[in-house]
Amino acid sequence: MESDTLQNGTHVKLSAKDFSSDQDVRWCPGCGDYSILAQVQRVMPSFEIPREKTVFVAGIGCSSRFPYYMNTYGFHGIHGRAAAIASGLKIARTDLDVWVATGDGDLLSIGGNHFIHILRRNINTVIMLFNNRIYGLTKGQYSPTSEHGKITKSSPFGTVDTPFNPLTLALGAGGSFVARTMDRDPKHMQDVVSKAHKHKGTSFIEIFQNCNIYNDGAYELYTEKDTKPENTINLEHGKPLLFGKDKNKGIKLDGFRPVIISLDDGIHTVNDVIVHDHTSKELAMILAQFSEIKGFPVPLGVLYEVERPCFEDEMEEQIEDSTRKKGAGDLEKLLFSGTTWEVK
Amino acid sequence: MEKTVEVLKSAIIRFAGDSGDGMQIAGSRFTETSAFFGNDLSTFPDYPAEIRAPAGTLFGVSGFQIQISSQDIYSPGDEPDVLVAMNPAALKVNLKDLKRNGTIIANEDAFIDKNLQLAGYETNPLEDGSLAGYKLLKVPITRATNNAVAEIGLNAKDANRCKNFYALGLTYWLYDRPLEVTENWLHSKFTGKPQIAEGNVKAMRAGYYFGETAEIFTTRYKVAPAKLPKGIYRNVTGNHATALGILSASVKSGLPLFLGSYPITPASDILHDLSEFKNFGVKTFQAEDEIAAICAAIGASFGGSLAFTSTSGPGMALKQEAVGLAVMLELPLVICNVQRGGPSTGLPTKTEQADLLQVVSGRNGECPLPVLAAASPADCFNMIYEAARIAVKYMTPVVLLTDGYLANGAEPWNIPHVKDLPEIKVTFRTEKEGFFPYLRDENLARPWVKPGTPGLEHRIGGLEKQHITGNVSYDTKNHEFMVKMRAQKVQNVQNDIPELEVDGDPEGEVLIIGWGSTYGSITAAKERLDAKGYKVSRIHLRYLNPFPKNLGEIMKRFKKVLIPELNLGQLLKLIRAEYLVDAIGLDKIQGLPFKASEIEAKVIELLKN
Numbered sequence: 043m044e045s046d047t048l049q050n051g052t053h054v055k056l057s058a059k060d061f062s063s064d065q066d067v068r069w070c071p072g073c074g075d076y077s078i079l080a081q082v083q084r085v086m087p088s089f090e091i092p093r094e095k096t097v098f099v100a101g102i103g104c105s106s107r108f109p110y111y112m113n114t115y116g117f118h119g120i121h122g123r124a125a126a127i128a129s130g131l132k133i134a135r136t137d138l139d140v141w142v143a144t145g146d147g148d149l150l151s152i153g154g155n156h157f158i159h160i161l162r163r164n165i166n167t168v169i170m171l172f173n174n175r176i177y178g179l180t181k182g183q184y185s186p187t188s189e190h191g192k193i194t195k196s197s198p199f200g201t202v203d204t205p206f207n208p209l210t211l212a213l214g215a216g217g218s219f220v221a222r223t224m225d226r227d228p229k230h231m232q233d234v235v236s237k238a239h240k241h242k243g244t245s246f247i248e249i250f251q252n253c254n255i256y257n258d259g260a261y262e263l264y265t266e267k268d269t270k271p272e273n274t275i276n277l278e279h280g281k282p283l284l285f286g287k288d289k290n291k292g293i294k295l296d297g298f299r300p301v302i303i304s305l306d307d308g309i310h311t312v313n314d315v316i317v318h319d320h321t322s323k324e325l326a327m328i329l330a331q332f333s334e335i336k337g338f339p340v341p342l343g344v345l346y347e348v349e350r351p352c353f354e355d356e357m358e359e360q361i362e363d364s365t366r367k368k369g370a371g372d373l374e375k376l377l378f379s380g381t382t383w384e385v386k
Numbered sequence: 387m388e389k390t391v392e393v394l395k396s397a398i399i400r401f402a403g404d405s406g407d408g409m410q411i412a413g414s415r416f417t418e419t420s421a422f423f424g425n426d427l428s429t430f431p432d433y434p435a436e437i438r439a440p441a442g443t444l445f446g447v448s449g450f451q452i453q454i455s456s457q458d459i460y461s462p463g464d465e466p467d468v469l470v471a472m473n474p475a476a477l478k479v480n481l482k483d484l485k486r487n488g489t490i491i492a493n494e495d496a497f498i499d500k501n502l503q504l505a506g507y508e509t510n511p512l513e514d515g516s517l518a519g520y521k522l523l524k525v526p527i528t529r530a531t532n533n534a535v536a537e538i539g540l541n542a543k544d545a546n547r548c549k550n551f552y553a554l555g556l557t558y559w560l561y562d563r564p565l566e567v568t569e570n571w572l573h574s575k576f577t578g579k580p581q582i583a584e585g586n587v588k589a590m591r592a593g594y595y596f597g598e599t600a601e602i603f604t605t606r607y608k609v610a611p612a613k614l615p616k617g618i619y620r621n622v623t624g625n626h627a628t629a630l631g632i633l634s635a636s637v638k639s640g641l642p643l644f645l646g647s648y649p650i651t652p653a654s655d656i657l658h659d660l661s662e663f664k665n666f667g668v669k670t671f672q673a674e675d676e677i678a679a680i681c682a683a684i685g686a687s688f689g690g691s692l693a694f695t696s697t698s699g700p701g702m703a704l705k706q707e708a709v710g711l712a713v714m715l716e717l718p719l720v721i722c723n724v725q726r727g728g729p730s731t732g733l734p735t736k737t738e739q740a741d742l743l744q745v746v747s748g749r750n751g752e753c754p755l756p757v758l759a760a761a762s763p764a765d766c767f768n769m770i771y772e773a774a775r776i777a778v779k780y781m782t783p784v785v786l787l788t789d790g791y792l793a794n795g796a797e798p799w800n801i802p803h804v805k806d807l808p809e810i811k812v813t814f815r816t817e818k819e820g821f822f823p824y825l826r827d828e829n830l831a832r833p834w835v836k837p838g839t840p841g842l843e844h845r846i847g848g849l850e851k852q853h854i855t856g857n858v859s860y861d862t863k864n865h866e867f868m869v870k871m872r873a874q875k876v877q878n879v880q881n882d883i884p885e886l887e888v889d890g891d892p893e894g895e896v897l898i899i900g901w902g903s904t905y906g907s908i909t910a911a912k913e914r915l916d917a918k919g920y921k922v923s924r925i926h927l928r929y930l931n932p933f934p935k936n937l938g939e940i941m942k943r944f945k946k947v948l949i950p951e952l953n954l955g956q957l958l959k960l961i962r963a964e965y966l967v968d969a970i971g972l973d974k975i976q977g978l979p980f981k982a983s984e985i986e987a988k989v990i991e992l993l994k995n
Contacts, residue, residue: 063845065845065857065858092840093843094837094838094839094840094841094842094843095837095838097837099685100847102848109845109847110845110847110858112845113843114843115837115843115844115845116843116844116845116846116847117685117688117845117846117847118845118846118847118848118849119681119684119711119847119848120681120707120708120710120711120848123677123678123681123708126673126674126677126678126681126682126685127681127682127684127685127688128685129671129673129678129682129685130644130646130671130681130682130683130684130685130686130689130693131685131686131688131689131837132685133644133669133671133682133686134642134644134669134685134686134689134690134691135686135689135690135836135837135838137838138689138837138838155674155675155678156674156677156678156681158674159673159674159678357669360664361664361665361667361668361669363664364664364665365664365665365667367665368665369665370665370666371637371663371665371666371667373633373634373637373666373804374803374804376630376633376663376666377630377634377801377802377804378618378620378801379620380620380621381418381421381422381567381620381621382618382619382620382801383421383422383424383618383619383620384617384618384619385424385613385614385615385616385617385618385619385800386616
């Protein structure tokens, strides 16, 4: 992907390569992170934003090395705090394009608090959650998204933790853009990342990412050609919720309860199938929970997208408003305000 | 009735009552009026952590002490001359501090069985003769207040709430203060509720006239205006001075100010004050927690703002990992820790100096940063400004230590003119040629580059950096080099701070070393010692890391070094470790500042032995 970008004051054609830094990429061979890096680098030029205006912020974990590999400004923070660092940066510098690369431990465990608060504030950033359902950098402990009963180094008898569903968590916290994609579907990821970037507000993308060392095959069911059609459902705004190899299955709502129907049963037609509406939070919540219902396909694509005010814009408005009413701050006047007296 | 007038050099008044009685308001109004009148003054608000503790209880007592003087003073004083006690609990808690033969103005209406019982009195102290050693003035404050405001038609609750102004009016008469300053304040404070303003004005006047007419008040006192250095003054608390100081640093440096903060006693007023300054372009971010507050500030610093985070002890502990990040990133950051009693939640509203070691060394790894401490409420302005200057010059986080006593205490402030404030020069790197993120200047500071600067795209993080390039490096020799480099950079600040001046003889028997808010108590103690003919010298530290250059050399000239601190001897440890000086500590960990008499007694003991 190439496009015309104003870079250093002149129009230049940037390509994916221009977004690649001079640092050697140090993820394990075969890691899903490589695909995420490649897809992001591929779509960056299409945004027509100069490299110097772009900042990638990360916390700690395998995912969080991401900024080192992007030839933009980058900030590798401390564990869990990427969302907080990105919040401060974006509030201070609304002109910058701020991204967060994070993992399931970083964002949902140690950084859980910052995650829900950036979502409710709707600070205009893109958060990419590399969800591999395992702690990779610390060599294989269970994470807050590891399935219940999972056997790992720190849970030899299986976990007794119920995992988070990142999508319902994001929706519950007031996320204005909630989507999911996979490392093994480059085109889909490019599309979702582009949509996330276009959205104004906190855009949250859960990326199913395979850790081939500590949790290999976690998403096999969704990524492999033969099982993918029956186990995933691709969401498109305005389109009926169909899935299956022959797109012959659909989702119907029975009250609040989703049911799977067959279009071949002679009873149902496509008219019975609900049409995806990404402005409906109710529907998004129902879709987000598919992964917790046995036999249901996991949704991929944009579940929810609505416009609402961003924290940093409202703060700037308050500043402008106050400046209009009181005039630009006069420090000398302020220091000498209140009850003063003179000693001669 | 003829009343005698006594002229005093100074007077100490303490207002005490329930935490809902408005004692802090009465105290701060007395402060403002006295400041306007031209006295030098120093205040000490002391209140419980509960907002409205159960009425009448001992732990619910709220107090406000003020010393007014016609001379330079440095502390709110040791023993009050006058105690205003709004109920039995207030009397019980505060009587032990009152000067012998001191005056008690007691609200006799509150000395009813229930309140006496709550305060643990078996008999009424106003009647049983137990206060014979004091000058007891019984005043029906509740009834008199209700009578005074009767015609206004306030409901019983609002009428009753005016009684602090009745007590205030009475003290205004006693110390010959004008009422106008407070009347103006009331009218502007309650613009939307003129009845409330009127009620309080009426109560205050009634109190004033009671003093004038009641026969029990035979003497009034005059404390003349003080001869302070020339200038325009205002009254300022430590927290407000801190807010104004960091704002001034922002204006002078041209850097937009970003505050990341989380509400915490006793630091919250800094957040409140800065939130008002929107028309200066100040961005205040009330974060979800202390960690987010500092991390957001670090993000803003990366973006080129003057980044600031304000907190108190427990919040400081939470921030420490991120402070380490700022040390590693070598980004400027100003941190203000308004110390309170600890550990853990400790004594939220009480003062202490027990975070010194925490901020000097309470982080993982070798993690040095400059540490400063303000000596008085007004000095908070100078020192936060200084913290900002050092932070941006050396590209480092800097901690300013204040404490609850400084934060809420007030004193007259000789307001500086903006043009006279030191310059804070900031240059952002824009030159591409020869740029490396960790290539240092003559101060060992690395370049500050704002994202958005073309051609200088780079990545920084908490992993160890390679010298110059800033690339991630696990090289062991490089690590040692960088650890020493960061330490040297902070040490170099020593060349950039004023040397200590000895107050008193340059050599002798006893040297007192103070830091932070003990300034006032030590100064008062030294004055008493001087007056009695004892020889003692003192120095006061406002820079705690690195120490001023001549500290070691000064200490050598004295036989004994005394370090009074509101902790178990934290500066003492640092000084012993760094200078191998056998200094002697004087501790107080009661949530209260030193009394001058406590330091005085210790010095006399040292001089005699």
